[in-house]
Amino acid sequence: MKIDITKEQYETLMKTVYLANWMAGSAQDEPDQEFEGFEQYVLSLAKDFGLDAYSAFDEEGKLYYPTEEFEEKTGIVDTIGNYNMYAVWEEMVLSLSRRDLMAEFGEDAVSAMSEEELMEKEYPYILKYEEEFRENGFQNLFLSKKE
Numbered sequence: 001m002k003i004d005i006t007k008e009q010y011e012t013l014m015k016t017v018y019l020a021n022w023m024a025g026s027a028q029d030e031p032d033q034e035f036e037g038f039e040q041y042v043l044s045l046a047k048d049f050g051l052d053a054y055s056a057f058d059e060e061g062k063l064y065y066p067t068e069e070f071e072e073k074t075g076i077v078d079t080i081g082n083y084n085m086y087a088v089w090e091e092m093v094l095s096l097s098r099r100d101l102m103a104e105f106g107e108d109a110v111s112a113m114s115e116e117e118l119m120e121k122e123y124p125y126i127l128k129y130e131e132e133f134r135e136n137g138f139q140n141l142f143l144s145k146k147e
Contacts, residue, residue, distance in 0.1 A: 010049040015074050017042045018066055022080065040064050089133055097125035 005013065021039040024032040043064035046055035054070035057063070071077050101122050102110055110118065132140065 007049045007051065010045070011051060011054075011074065014042060014046070014051070014054060014066070014070070015076055015079075018070075018076055019079065093126055093129040093133065096129050097122050100125045 017035075017039045021032070021035040024035040040063065043055040043066065046052050046064075051070075054067055054074075055064050056067050058065060066076075098110075101118075105113075105121070113121065
């Protein structure tokens with residue numbers, strides 16, 4: 001099977017594969033071979049689409065890599081930065097909400113809740129933290145030790 005794509009679609013494919021490989025490998029010590037291999041294949045085609053400025057080949061390592069021009073012109077670094085900020089806030093809101101829910105009802109009671117009841121009881125905490133972080137960011141966030 002052969003897939004025909006335009007130059008614009010290829011650029012979107014490059015960005016998609018870059019993001020997928022970044023996500024699959026960012027929390028690991030070693031690259032994910034499946035994603036890394038596919039990214040190598042996609043980057044090797046850049047010249048065929050007139051986007052050779054977006055991909056370079058390292059002779060020593062025998063690997064393709066996305067260029068700085070690719071990162072700057074496609075806005076991919078901003079995409080990752082925006083995702084990271086979203087993920088930080090989302091994880092903080094959900095973790096703190098669940099912590100407070102557990103403190104109020106206890107772990108056993110929370111574990112026994114239906115999905116509907118859990119959402120109903122947790123939602124006020126989620127709203128509280130979303131509003132707090134939206135208005136104040138990290139300004140009011142402090143660590144304290146229990147005595």
